[in-house]
Amino acid sequence: MTLLDVKGLTKSFGGLTAVSDVSLHLDDNELVALIGPNGAGKTTLFNLLTGVIVPTEGTVTLQADSGLEVLNKKKPYTIAQAGLARTFQNIRLFKGLSVEDNVLIAMTSKNKEGFFESIFRLPSFYKKEDELHQQVLDLLKIFDMQDDADKLAKNLPYGAQRRLEIVRALATKPKILFLDEPAAGMNPEETADLTRLIRQIQEEFHITILLIEHDMSLVMNVAERIYVLEYGQLIAEGTPEEVQKDPKVIKAYLGGEA
Amino acid sequence: SSSATNGGNKQSGNTIKIGGNFELSGAAAAYGQAMQRGTELAVSQINKDGGVKVNGKKLKLQLVQKDNKSDNSQVASVASNLATQSKVVASVGPITSGADLAALPNYTKAKVPLITPGGTQDSLTVQKNGKVQPYMFRSCFEDSYQGKALAKYVYSNMKLKRVAILADKSTDYAQGLTKAFKKEFKGQVVQVQYYQAGDKDFNTLLTKLKGKKFDALFVPGYYSEAGLIVKQARQMGITQPIVGADGFADPKLVQIAGKKNASNIYYTTHFDPKATNNAKATAYMKAYKAKYNEQAGTFDALAYDATYMIKDAIENEKSADSTKIATGLSNLKNFKGVTGTITMDKKHNPQKPVIIAKVENGEEVQATSVK
Amino acid sequence: MLLQVSDLAVNYGVIHAVKGVSFDVNEGEIVSLIGANGAGKTTILKTISGLMRPASGKIIYEGKEIQNKKSQKIVADGISQVPEGRHIFPGLSVLENLQMGAFLRKDRDGVKADYAMVFERFPVLKERRDQDAATLSGGEQQMLAMGRALMAKPKLLLMDEPSMGLAPIFINEIFDIIQAIKKQGTTVLLIEQNASKALSIADRGYVLSTGNIILSGTGKELLANDEVQKAYLGG
Amino acid sequence: MHTVLQQLVNGLSLGSIYALLALGYTMVYGIIKLINFAHGDIYMLGAFWGYYVINQWHFSFWPALISAMVFCALAGVIIEYLAYRPLRNSPRIAALITAIGVSFLLENGMSYLFSSNVRSFPQVIAVKQYHLGSVTISNIQLLILVVSIVLMILLQLIIKETKMGKAMRAVSVDADAAQLIGINIDRTISFTFALGSALAGAAGVLIGLYYNSIDPLMGMTPGIKAFVAAVLGGIGLIPGAALGGFVIGLIETAVQALGFSAFKDAVVYAVLILILLVRPAGILGKNVKEKV
Amino acid sequence: MKKNLKYNLTWLAIMVVGYILIDVLELVGVIDQFAETTLVLIGINIILATGLNLIIGFSGQFSLGHAGFMAIGAYTSALITQAIPNSGGMVLGLIAGMALSALVALIVGIPTLRLNGDYLAIATMGVAEIIRIIMNNLKITNGPAGLYNIPQLANWSVVYLFVCLTTILIVNFIHSRDGRAVMSVREDEIAAESMGVNITKWKVIAFVLGAATAAIGGALHASYIQTIAPNDFGIMESINILIIVVMGGIGSITGTYVAAIVLGLLDMVLQNFGTLRMVLYSLALILIMVFKPSGLLGTWEFSVRRIFTKLKAKGDA
C-alpha cells in the first residue's frame, strides 16, 4: 500500500533548482534509502517533505486514516502531527533541556494535559505525567539510554546525541521516519550498532523509514529500495543490488570501488 | 500595625531633623540637585545664625537627605524611610508633582508635613473629596495661578490678541499652564502644538507656526527646551514676543538661547533681584554664588524658601513636632522669602505676587509685579 | 621534526579531555590520529592552533614552543586547520570565504594562483563562487573549508574529519587530494573516523583512547593490528 | 510649497543626526552582536569633551572635533576592555545588561562629577543661515549632513575594502574560524569600538554645537532613537543605519508638520513595527533563513 | 501520588510560614513601615520579573516591553478602584487589567512574535512606548499628570498573596506539557516545529501569560503607591525588570527572587548615598555581570523534591 506519494516535487533557490521534478513513493512499513552526491538535494527533499521549506511545485499526499491528506504547503508542525517525523543532518536537539524533556516535547501534540489541569495540579495531571514518564523510559530503553534521562542533551557524547534524535522523532508516534545521515561521525563499530537499531525500529514500531546516508555499509545492509538523486533529479531507483550495479550511480556517486 | 499613629514625629534631643526627599539621580536630577543646593544653603545659614528657636532654646537643624532616583516607588520608599526610620519632623521635596503624590501617603500616615519647592499641579494639595491635604504644602505657584496671570498680562498689558502655543506634552506642569491660560485668555489661541521633554529639534514645529499669523508665542515648559525653542525660533526669523512661566526663570534659558536670540521674552517669575527692592533676593543670589560658584535659579530659591518656611512654622508654633509644623505651615502669614512675601491660603497654596520679567539681549530689562 | 607534542594535557573545566599525550610529526609526512568519539582528537587540534590553552605539556613547532602563542601568530607561522564542523563563514560568499583564507598573505600573485588551484581541485566551488556559503550542502561546505585552509598556504595542515558527510566517490577524491597536498610539500596531521582510509594513506598513525595514546606505528602496521581492526575498522 | 521644502530640509538635517549616531551603534552591533546601550553616553562624553577643551583650552572647532574623536575612541576601547571583553563568551543578554550598567555609570558618574545641569555649548563656529529661495539652512546643519555622509562612505570603504574591515566581518560571523585564519579577535573588536566611539565623539561635538545644550543625560533618548534607526535600516549594515536615521528624521518631521506632534514617537514606533513585519530584518537587511 | 501531595503541602507550608513570619515580625516591630514598603516593592518586582522571565527565559523571546503591559494593568485597575474603592473593585480591577493586557498582548503578539531576537526586542519596546504615549494623551488617563488618589487596597498581605499566586501559576505552567512546549521554542524553533509543536501558538501563549502577570504587578503598584503617570512606565522601567531577570539567571525563577531581593535591598541601602547612589548601583551591576555572567543562580532552581530525595538518600545510607 502506498503511504506517501510524491509527485513532481520541485524547489528552486534563485537560479538553482535544488530539487527538480522528483516523484517517488513510500509504501507501508518499508525501509528506503536516498543517496546521491553532495549537494544533490537530498536534505532539501527532506525539508520539502517535512514542511521546513515550501516547494515551488509538486504535491505530497499521505494515506491517512481519514483518507488522503495533502501535505505540501502545510506548516511543519501539522505535517509532524500527521505522522511525518525526522532527524537532522546537523544535530538539532533541545540542547539545554534534559533527555527526558527532549522526548516529552515530541509528545506535545499527543499529550492531552489541559492548561488548568496543570496550573492547578489536579490529580489527573499527575496521573498523565506519570504515564508519560513511563512511556519515555520505555522508549529510551530500546536505545539503551534510560540512564541518561536526566542528563542535559548537550552533555551527551556525539553518538548518543544522534540516537536521541531518533528517539525524539519516534516519540511523535510517526507513520514515516526520515533519517538524515544518522551514521555521520560514527566509527564503524557504532555504525554497525545503528544498523541493528534501525531494523529493530522498523519492525517494532511498524513504521516506514526513509534514510539518507553516505555510509554504504549501512545503506546496502538495511535498505529494501534505494532512490538515487543527482543534481536534484532522480537518476535511479531499485534494490541495493540493482543500484550498486547501475553505471550511472557508479559514475555519479559510488566511484570505482564500493 | 504602625508605630506612628500616636500623632506624628516628636522632636527630641538637641537637633531638629528635617528630611530631604530629593531627586538626585534619574530624569529629574537637575531639578532635584537644585533643590538640594537650596535646602543645604538654607540649613547651613540657619545653623550659622544659631539655629531655630524653640521654647527659648536654639536648636540646630539636621538635614537627612536621601536620593529617590526620580522613581515613584523609590519616592514612596524614601518617604517612609525618612518618616519612620529617621523620624524627621518635616520633609523638603520631592520636587515634581508626580513624586509628591507618591510620597504623600506615607508622610500622611506618619503625620509629617511635606513641602515641595516645585510641585505645581493644582490638585496636589486637595484630597479627592475636596478637603485640603493636611500634610501637603508648597512654596511655588500652582499652575493655574501663573497661567491666569500670564493670560491677563498678555491680553491686557501687552495688548496681544492672537497667541500660538507650543507646549510640552509630557509634563503636567505644561499641561496645567496651557489649560489655565486658554481658560483665562480673552483673545484667540490660533494654534497649539506639542513637543516632549527631551526634544532638541523644534524646527519642524516652528516652521509650521511661522506660516500662521499670531502676535505672541506662549511656551509652557522648562528652560532646557524653551531655551532651544527661543534659539531656533529667532534663527528662523520668528520675531514675535515669546512668553512663558517660571519654567523660563533660570539663567540657563539665556545661555542656551544665546544672548542675541534671547530678546522680546516675557515670563512669570517669583523673584527678581533687579527691578524690585528685594534685598533678600539679592543677598540670596550672592550667597548662592559664593557657595556654589554659579548663578542661582528658581528651584534652588524655592527650596531655600521652603526650608525657611519650616523654620518659621516651628518658631511660630514653638514646637518642632511634626503635627505642629503642619499647623504652622498652614497658618503661615507674610513670610518674607526670597521668592516673595508668602501667605499660605486655605488650600496650602502660597499667595505671593507674580512678577513678569522681560528679557532683551539676554538681560532682564524690566520686571512688573502683577496680581 | 616539524611538530612535537609532549605530555600535553587539556581540560574543559573539570573534564580532563586530553591527559598527557605525546606524538610528533615530521616534515613531509601524513600523520593520522584515530580514536573513538570523545577521545580528545579535536581538543588536541584546537590546542595546537592556539584556540585552547593546555593545562600542561609542550607543543614545539619548528623548534619553538608555541603552546602559549596566540592563534594568529601560529597561523602566521604556517599552521592552518580544517576545523570539525567546517566553520565556514556564513553570510560571506564562497569566493569571500576563500579570500579570508589568505588573510595573512601578502603575495598577491601567489594568492591568485592558489584560487585557481582550489577551483581546479574543487570544481563545485567554482560553480558556487558567488553563493552564500551558508546555503551550501554539507559536502560542499566541507570542500570550502578545505579550500579556505589551503589558501593560507600552510606548512602544516591540520584536518579534523574531512571525510565526514561526504559521498563515497568524493571520499576517495578527498584522500587523493590529501596525498596531493603532501606531494606539494605540505605536512598533514589528519583526524579521521574513516580509519582504514586514513591509515592507508598515512605515513604514521597514533590511536587515541579517552585522552591517552594507546598505540602508534606506521600506517600499515596499525592497519594490520588486531586491536585496531576490531575497534576502529569494524573488522 | 516652500514650507514643504523647508520641512524636507528640517527632516533631513534631523535625520542626519540620527544617522550619525546610528552608524556607530550598528558597527558595534555588527561585529559582536551587542546592543551597545552606552553608545549614546559616549556621544555625551564627546560633547562634554568638546565643551571642556573649547572653554578651558580654547580649542577651535576642528581640533575640538578631532580630539573628541580620539578621546571617545579611547574611552570606547577601555570600556570594551574592562566591561565587555570578560563577557565575550557569555550569553548576549548578559553583555547587554553590562552595557546598560556602563550607560548608567557614565550618565550618573558625569552627573555626580559635574551635576546634571544643562549647560550651553560654546559656539566656536558662528551660525550662518543660508537662504536658498524660501528655504533656510544653517552652516552647521550642512556641516552635520556632509560629515555624516562622508563618514558613512568612509566606513563602508573600510568595511568592504580594508583588511581590518574583512576581519571585522569574519569575526562577526564566526569568531573561532576567524582565529583559525589568523585574525586577531581582540584587536579587531577594539578597533571596531574605537571606530564606533570616535563617530559618537564626532556626533557629540557637532550636535552640541548645533543645539547648544548639553547635559549628562543627553545621550539617553538619541541613543534609543539611534538604535531604532539602526534596526529599521537593518542592524549591522552601514547604509542601513544611515537610511534608518534619515527615515526616522523624515517621519518625525512629517508627523509634526501634519499636526500630530503629540504622537510623533508613537508613529515612529508604529512605522518601525510595520516595516519589520514586512521586512523582518529591516529595510536593507537580508532575511537569511537558516539552512537546515 | 502521595509523594506529590507531600511536595505540594511542603510548598504550601513554606508560603504560610513566610506569611506568619512577616506578620509576627511586623507585630513586634522588627518590620516597620519602611521595611514593609521595601518588602512590598520587592514583591511587586518579583511578580513583574517572573512574568518577564517566562517570556525571555523560558520561551526565549526577547521582550523589552514589559512596562507597557504593567501600565495597562495599573491604569485599568486604578480607574476601576477609583470608581469602586473596595476589595471588590480591586478584584474586578485586577481581572479587567489582566484581561485587557492579555488581549493587547495577543493582538500585538501574533504578528510581532515572528520577529527574531533584537528585532523583537525593539518591536516590543515600540509597543510599550505606543501604549505609554496613548496614556499620555488620553483624557480618561488624565494625560501626563496621571491618576492619583488611588485607594490603597493593596497592602503587604495582598502583595504577598499575589506573589505566591503568580509564582504558582508560572512554575506550574513551566513544569507541564505547555511549559515544555514553550521551552522547546527557545531551544530550537525548527526542531520544535518538526516535532509537531505549533511554535507561534506557544510563543503567543507565553507572551500573553507574561503580559497578564505584568498587569498584576502594575495593578498592585498603582494601588500601593496610589499614583501613576505615563512616565512611570517608560523604557527604563522595562529595563529595570529585565535587569532583575538577567541578574537572577535567565530561566531561573529562584534566581528572579534572589535578584529582586538583592536589588531591593540595594535600593534601600543606596538611598543614603545621594548623588552617588546610581554610580554605586551601576558599578554593582557591572561587577555582578562581569563576575557572574549567567546571573546569580544561572539556571539553578530551588526544589522541594530534590531536598526530599537528598534527605531520603541520607536516611537510607
Ligand SMILES: Nc1ncnc2c1ncn2[C@@H]1O[C@H](COP(=O)(O)OP(=O)(O)OP(=O)(O)O)[C@@H](O)[C@H]1O
Ligand atoms: N536555502 C538555500 N539557498 C540556496 N541554495 C540552497 C539552499 N539550500 C540548499 N541549497 C543548495 O541546494 C543544493 C542541495 O543541497 P542539499 O543540502 O539538499 O544537499 P544534500 O544532497 O543534502 O548534500 P549533502 O549530502 O552534502 O548533505 C546545494 O547545492 C545547496 O547549495
Ligand SMILES: Nc1ncnc2c1ncn2[C@@H]1O[C@H](COP(=O)(O)OP(=O)(O)OP(=O)(O)O)[C@@H](O)[C@H]1O
Ligand atoms: N566545550 C566543551 N566543554 C566540555 N567538555 C567538552 C567540550 N568539548 C569537548 N568536551 C569533552 O572533551 C572530550 C574530548 O572531546 P573531543 O571533541 O576532543 O573529542 P573527539 O575525539 O574529537 O571526538 P569526536 O570523534 O566525536 O569528534 C569529550 O569527552 C567531550 O565531551
Ligand SMILES: CC(C)C[C@H](N)C(=O)O
Ligand atoms: C521641578 C519641576 C519640573 C516640577 C513641576 N513643576 C511639577 O509640577 O511636576
Ligand SMILES: [Mg+2]
Ligand atoms: Mg544533506
Ligand SMILES: [Mg+2]
Ligand atoms: Mg572531534
